[in-house]
Amino acid sequence: MPFDVLEESEIRTAATAARPIPADTKPQITLGRKAQSGSIAWITTIVMAVFHLGAIAALFMFSWKALICSVVLWFYASNMGIGMCYHRLLTHRGYKVPKWLEYFMTIGATLSLEGGPIFWVATHRVHHQLSDHEGDPHTPKDGAFWAHIGWILCGIALHDETAVLARYAPDLARDKFHVWLSKWHWLSLVVVAFPLYWIAGWSGIMWGIFLRVTLGLHATWLVNSWTHMVGSRRFETKDSSRNSFVLAMFTGGEGWHNNHHAHPVSARHGLTWWEFDPNYYGILLLKKLGLARDVKVAHWDPANPKPAGVA
Structure with missing residues (x-):
């Protein structure tokens, strides 16, 4: 099956597009522990506490139907939603799909309770631009706890700040559906509860929502923290990103983080x-079905193991 080889020029173009657009008239945000750790985001903290307590309670409410529901939703929300859509499609534009499929995958991502598309994409693009430097939203250089969950619990909640985040995700801010879903991202969890x-029954809600969401959140947070502290480094990137086999198994491949930071558009x-x-x-399955195109793939040359954009 032929694939489009990811050229360094394409990576530079995409990386440039992910940078903040230089418009002084637009609101700006400052991320990172130095700027964001002065206060606690109480609503977010309370919601996180409730979900963690619900996850513990779910362990005492097991049923096979509930387990099946949670597994199906895990693939839809975490694999298709977060990994395939929020990350590789919307943030880095590593491939293209029809709009109806993009929207379907985006709805799945909101079932992970990781925020709406504009918030997630903008935050991740800032992370790549300033990775492990001041302004990175969740670098372990500000502490392991901060990188894992502290950045979520502290500072200003930006989930609904479309005008501010549009500076970092102008492509999504021009799409009315993504703007609407960014505001009402939590609604999908309410709908799926029925x-x-x-x-x-109640075991379906506890496993399909509370336990699944909590595990999914920690999986994503571990990519932010663990894969910038522990693991192997194939590429000498300008950050501390690492590859983790164990986390890759748990996150559908997101644990190959050093590979990703070296070739972000891939x-x-x-x-x-x-x-x-x-x-x-x-x-690849979507491509085989004729639903994905322009799939960009980085090919590693062991004889020249340099990251994307490095001469």
Whole structure:
């Protein structure tokens, strides 16, 4: 199956597009612990506490129907939603799909309770631009706890600040659906609670929402923290990103983080046959079905193992 090889010029172009657009008239934000840790985001903190307590309670409410519901929603929300859509499609534009499919995948991502598309994409683009430097929203250089969850619990909540975040995600801010979903991103969890209750009762809600969401959040947060502290480095990037086999198994391939920071536009993060990358396999399936095109793939040359954009 032929693929489009990811050229360094394409990576530079995409990276430039992800930078803040220089418009002094637009509001600006400052991220990182130095700027954001002065206060506690109480609403977010309370919601996180409730979900963690719900996840513990779910362990005492097991049913096979609830387990099946949570597994199905995990693939839709975490793999297709966060990994394939928020990350590789919307943030880095590693491939293209029809708008109806993009919207369907984006709705799935909101079921992970990681914020709306504009918030997630803008935050991640800032992370790549300033990775492990001042202004990075969640660098472990500001502390492991900060990188994992502290950055979520402290500072200013920006989920609904479309006008501010548009500076970092202008492509999404021009799309009315993404703007609307960014404001009402939590609504999908409320809607999905009804069929979960109909299928598996309260255990369906506890497993399909509280336990699944909590585990999914920690999986994403571990990519922010763990893969900037522990693991191997194939590429000498300008940050501390690392590859983690264990986390890649748990996140559908997102744990190949050093590979990703070296080749951010690549829809493929696992660069060798043994680097398991289910999210990429999902993209290949979409391509096979004629639903994905312009799939950008970085090919690692062991004889010249340089990151993207390095001469």
